[in-house]
Amino acid sequence: MPTETLTFTKARLARLKDEYAKAKEAGLEEFNFDGYDLLIGYAYYLIEHLENHFEKAKKTSKVYRQ
Numbered sequence: 001m002p003t004e005t006l007t008f009t010k011a012r013l014a015r016l017k018d019e020y021a022k023a024k025e026a027g028l029e030e031f032n033f034d035g036y037d038l039l040i041g042y043a044y045y046l047i048e049h050l051e052n053h054f055e056k057a058k059k060t061s062k063v064y065r066q
Helices: 010-025 040-064
Strands: 030-035 035-039
Touching: 010 030, 010 040, 030 040, 035 040
Parallel strands: none
Antiparallel strands: 030 035
């Protein structure tokens, strides 16, 4: 099975969070996001990781700007 890399922007993360919230509210164990089936538990940690990533990128990007 080939591995795929998913690229996230802040807008895509926002959509993921919306779909996650809907699925959680509906009591689902998994949901479909952009053609990928995601488990609620996995999506929770993915969202947490991406939020941390974007927060760190925001803080460190100033160092590299001129």
